[in-house]
Amino acid sequence: MKVLLSGNEAVARGVYESGVQVAAAYPGTPSTEILENLAQYDEVYSEWAPNEKVALDVAIGAAYAGSRSMAVMKHVGLNVAADAFFYASMTGLEAGLVVVSADDPFMHSSQNEQDNRRYAKFARVPCLEPSDSQEAKDLVGVALDISEQFDSPVMLRLTTRISHSDTLVELGERQAEERTEPPEYRVDRIKYVMVPGNARRRHPVIEERIEKLIEFAETFPYNKVEMGDTSLGIVSDGVAYQYAREVFPNASFLKLGMTYPLPPKMIHDFASKVDRLIVIEELDPFIEEEIRLMGIAVEGKSIFPMIGEFDPAVVRQGAIKAGLLPPSAAVEVRQPQWETPLPLRPPILCPGCPHRGVFLMTKKLKMVISGDIGCYTLGFLPPLSALDTCGCMGASIGQAHGVSKAGIAQKHAAVIGDSTFFHTGLPALLNVAYNKSDTVTIILDNRTTAMTGHQNHPGTGVTLKGEPTRAVEFEDVARAFGIERVHTVDPYDLEEVEGALRDCLEAEGPAVIIARRECALMPQARKLWMTLRVNEDRCNGCGLCFEVGCPAVIKSDRLDAKTGRAKAWIDPLLCTGCEICAQVCARKAILFKEEMVEEGERA
Amino acid sequence: MKTLNFLVVGVGGQGALLASNVLADVGVRAGYDVKKSEVHGMAQRGGSVTTTVRWGEVVYSPLIGPGEADYLLSLEKLEALRYVGMLRPGGTVIVGDLGIPPLSVSSGNDVYPDDEQVRRALSQVTDEYYLIPSVRLAEELGNARAHNVVLLGTFSTFLDDIPPDVWLQSVEERVPKRFVELNQRAFQVGREAISSR
Numbered sequence: 001m002k003v004l005l006s007g008n009e010a011v012a013r014g015v016y017e018s019g020v021q022v023a024a025a026y027p028g029t030p031s032t033e034i035l036e037n038l039a040q041y042d043e044v045y046s047e048w049a050p051n052e053k054v055a056l057d058v059a060i061g062a063a064y065a066g067s068r069s070m071a072v073m074k075h076v077g078l079n080v081a082a083d084a085f086f087y088a089s090m091t092g093l094e095a096g097l098v099v100v101s102a103d104d105p106f107m108h109s110s111q112n113e114q115d116n117r118r119y120a121k122f123a124r125v126p127c128l129e130p131s132d133s134q135e136a137k138d139l140v141g142v143a144l145d146i147s148e149q150f151d152s153p154v155m156l157r158l159t160t161r162i163s164h165s166d167t168l169v170e171l172g173e174r175q176a177e178e179r180t181e182p183p184e185y186r187v188d189r190i191k192y193v194m195v196p197g198n199a200r201r202r203h204p205v206i207e208e209r210i211e212k213l214i215e216f217a218e219t220f221p222y223n224k225v226e227m228g229d230t231s232l233g234i235v236s237d238g239v240a241y242q243y244a245r246e247v248f249p250n251a252s253f254l255k256l257g258m259t260y261p262l263p264p265k266m267i268h269d270f271a272s273k274v275d276r277l278i279v280i281e282e283l284d285p286f287i288e289e290e291i292r293l294m295g296i297a298v299e300g301k302s303i304f305p306m307i308g309e310f311d312p313a314v315v316r317q318g319a320i321k322a323g324l325l326p327p328s329a330a331v332e333v334r335q336p337q338w339e340t341p342l343p344l345r346p347p348i349l350c351p352g353c354p355h356r357g358v359f360l361m362t363k364k365l366k367m368v369i370s371g372d373i374g375c376y377t378l379g380f381l382p383p384l385s386a387l388d389t390c391g392c393m394g395a396s397i398g399q400a401h402g403v404s405k406a407g408i409a410q411k412h413a414a415v416i417g418d419s420t421f422f423h424t425g426l427p428a429l430l431n432v433a434y435n436k437s438d439t440v441t442i443i444l445d446n447r448t449t450a451m452t453g454h455q456n457h458p459g460t461g462v463t464l465k466g467e468p469t470r471a472v473e474f475e476d477v478a479r480a481f482g483i484e485r486v487h488t489v490d491p492y493d494l495e496e497v498e499g500a501l502r503d504c505l506e507a508e509g510p511a512v513i514i515a516r517r518e519c520a521l522m523p524q525a526r527k528l529w530m531t532l533r534v535n536e537d538r539c540n541g542c543g544l545c546f547e548v549g550c551p552a553v554i555k556s557d558r559l560d561a562k563t564g565r566a567k568a569w570i571d572p573l574l575c576t577g578c579e580i581c582a583q584v585c586a587r588k589a590i591l592f593k594e595e596m597v598e599e600g601e602r603a
Numbered sequence: 604m605k606t607l608n609f610l611v612v613g614v615g616g617q618g619a620l621l622a623s624n625v626l627a628d629v630g631v632r633a634g635y636d637v638k639k640s641e642v643h644g645m646a647q648r649g650g651s652v653t654t655t656v657r658w659g660e661v662v663y664s665p666l667i668g669p670g671e672a673d674y675l676l677s678l679e680k681l682e683a684l685r686y687v688g689m690l691r692p693g694g695t696v697i698v699g700d701l702g703i704p705p706l707s708v709s710s711g712n713d714v715y716p717d718d719e720q721v722r723r724a725l726s727q728v729t730d731e732y733y734l735i736p737s738v739r740l741a742e743e744l745g746n747a748r749a750h751n752v753v754l755l756g757t758f759s760t761f762l763d764d765i766p767p768d769v770w771l772q773s774v775e776e777r778v779p780k781r782f783v784e785l786n787q788r789a790f791q792v793g794r795e796a797i798s799s800r
Contacts (some may be wrong), residue, residue, distance in 0.1 A: 004631055004637060009718075075666070132665075165638060165639065165640040165641075166637075166638065166640070168636065242663040242664045242665065243663075243666075260780075310666050310669045313667075313668065316668065331669065332670050332691075332692055333692075334688065334727060334728045336687060336723075336725075337727075342681065342684055342685055343705050343714075344707065345649070345651075345681070346650075456720075487728070549710075551649055551706050553709070554709035554710075555711035565713060583678040
């Protein structure tokens with residue numbers, strides 16, 4: 001029977017079916033659900049690692065030990081893991097290793113849209129690309145077989161649209177030999193100790209490997225020619241193939257399941273049979289450039305965009321412009337005209353988000369903040385406008401140190417989340433301590449990896465499989481590094497946050513503030529939700545509470561008689577009772593929970 | 604058969620994902636090739652959520668372009684306006700009569716469109732639009748959260764070659780046991796919401 005699976009669910013199933021023993025990842029959209037789904041299979045050991053480099057080293061270790069393994073990351077995660085990716089290519093492995101890279105065209109949830117097929121070529125690692133969930137599942141096993149046949153890691157490249165689309169999949173059984181006793185570790189120091197002498201021996205090996213893989217690609221069953229009308233030949237890969245099939249139902253196709261290395265004979269042969277050769281691929285002209293290097297005339301990015309995500313409309317528009325389709329192929333669209341633009345619905349910090357308390361106070365103290373990657377990045381938006389940079393995971397602390405060494409008028413601060421701190425903030429904080437930084441590091445500890453949907457991390461005391469483990473305390477880490485000024489505050493208590501900030505700003509030297517309060521969307525936090533209320537007689541519409549930027553605090557249609565300004569109203573469906581707005585209100589018009597309870601008792 | 608394109612839109616946390624999961628599952632039960640694709644930004648709660656569902660003999664693309672949706676199912680009015688351009692002119696729109704103001708509206712900087720504007724905008728694309736009081740109908744059954752299943756009930760009447768039981772089975776498998784009866788009633792109320800059909 002066929003079942004609907006997302007690309008990520010299908011990869012998890014493929015990992016299970018193909019006998020993988022060890023899988024590791026750091027959460028990152030659009031890849032997160034792979035390990036979340038894999039965790040249900042007891043036959044596969046799976047874990048959240050603190051970052052992608054650690055995850056890949058773990059997977060490499062398992063493959064050195066003779067077990068099939070996998071590391072999973074979003075595209076920018078491979079930047080973090082690149083060092084490991086390259087050495088694994090040099091050494092090869094004792095068993096299959098798949099590195100899943102989930103790229104994010106259009107940057108639905110990322111800081112860039114880098115095309116990781118470039119990494120495959122860069123590191124001389126073969127790259128497979130599925131076009132739907134069935135292929136996503138099947139290519140996991142195929143990748144492992146290739147990995148073992150050619151003694152190389154294999155990249156399985158997904159994109160957001162493959163990861164987050166559901167298509168029909170035929171399930172299979174797990175193919176794994178039952179182990180009666182643990183295997184011996186096969187020692188091979190010349191192969192696995194990458195000192196210069198050994199590395200010089202390995203480099204020719206990996207260049208020869210690519211030559212063999214080129215031969216292999218010529219008959220690889222996932223590189224498929226589908227001949228149709230020969231006036232147009234289309235080379236395509238991944239989800240772009242689906243859009244191309246939709247828009248050009250009659251054209252001839254060369255569908256590439258392996259996009260590095262490419263099969264030159266197959267491409268020459270296909271090109272010779274068609275009048276015009278084009279490549280339809282998202283992001284970089286990767287395939288196009290490779291084909292051009294073969295001396296074959298080809299078009300691609302002169303027709304279709306290099307920026308953003310494709311869909312059938314994007315492909316159709318490009319094709320009409322280039323004369324590949326008649327203007328009559330355009331789809332009729334009726335778009336209503338608006339007198340004023342529709343209100344947008346941008347992402348915002350949720351009602352009750354503990355980060356809000358910290359940002360209100362750093363803003364009050366006019367601090368300049370180096371930011372990081374997580375929900376709290378949204379603190380850059382008005383009305384908080386409290387975060388000034390966001391580059392990549394873990395960048396904030398190093399940046400803040402650089403700013404302070406360069407010297408600016410005020411003491412500089414970094415803001416970083418709990419999971420991001422473990423990811424790459426740790427060595428940066430060590431640098432702060434070592435190089436006597438005059439900065440404040442604010443760790444927003446909401447007890448989870450919130451933005452990707454609440455994954456555990458080394459500070460939560462629970463593993464991916466739900467087992468209890470030791471929870472690392474940030475206070476201990478900071479003190480172990482030699483930072484003496486360490487505050488722990490509740491971000492729901494504005495006075496406490498301000499006090500800690502002032503203490504750190506007035507003192508010389510490095511300081512750490514841990515703002516600890518569970519994400520308001522966690523099940524345990526939800527149990528404490530309670531709706532606050534505005535006392536309309538006291539509210540004069542001053543608007544201070546609107547500056548909190550909480551979706552639950554709303555301008556009502558009741559106007560204050562004296563000021564003529566709208567009074568505040570709290571949406572009972574959204575309010576969680578965090579009391580941040582109540583602390584901000586100068587007229588004590590927003591009732592605290594205690595007052596609400598007293599009021600209820602009087603009634 | 605011609606491929607059928609559905610677009611389900613709403614606000615994160617509203618139940619749009621359940622509605623689109625049921626829609627995709629019903630397509631599978633009816634024997635079609637089915638693809639479903641979610642597009643959501645970074646917001647955990649409160650962002651706009653859109654899902655494409657396609658049924659057909661063979662479905663290639665998981666996404667559709669503007670003007671290609673045969674049906675637009677919207678759980679919220681502003682989102683219906685935002686995505687109505689995705690509808691094939693003359694296609695069908697079913698909108699839950701619910702407004703969730705975004706932050707720019709609740710802070711008084713933008714204005715939420717009134718019902719007259721909603722109707723006027725939808726009518727520029729199609730005559731086949733229906734505003735369903737899904738939240739009120741669900742509230743009358745005792746739980747406003749069932750509004751998505753009310754809308755699914757209404758929607759099911761437009762695909763009348765699929766028996767209601769197929770939809771109900773799919774809904775039942777996706778809601779907690781204690782809510783099964785509520786959702787059965789919500790589905791039925793939804794089926795009866797457009798009296799002329």
